[in-house]
Amino acid sequence: MTSKRGVPDWSVFVVVALFASGCYLNSLTGDFVHDDLVAVVGNPDVVGRNPVAALFENDFWGRPMAHPASHKSYRPLTVLTFRDVVICDAVKEVCLD
Secondary structure (H helix, E strand, O other), rough: OOOOOOHHHHHHHHHHHHHHHHHHHOOOOOOOOOOHHHOOOOOOHHOOOHHHHHHHEOOOOEEOOOOOOOOOOOOOHHEEEHHHHHHHHHHHHHOOO
């Protein structure tokens, strides 16, 4: 389908997607900041020291929800996404060596 100007409708989405992606390209080679070290590097759920089922029992920081010091921030899909990124990065490192 095309607009009244003769431009395909999907081209608008491509332009927006490219612009949005371009805004974040410089962050791909960035380092961890602020709480990333605790939330990603030090989180046993993210780095694979805990089984996947633990993602649904622990808070965002990798502590059991019942723990007195738990933050009670329950975000299992976010933690699962972090875990997937860590796994993909490890596979990439092995494949490139």
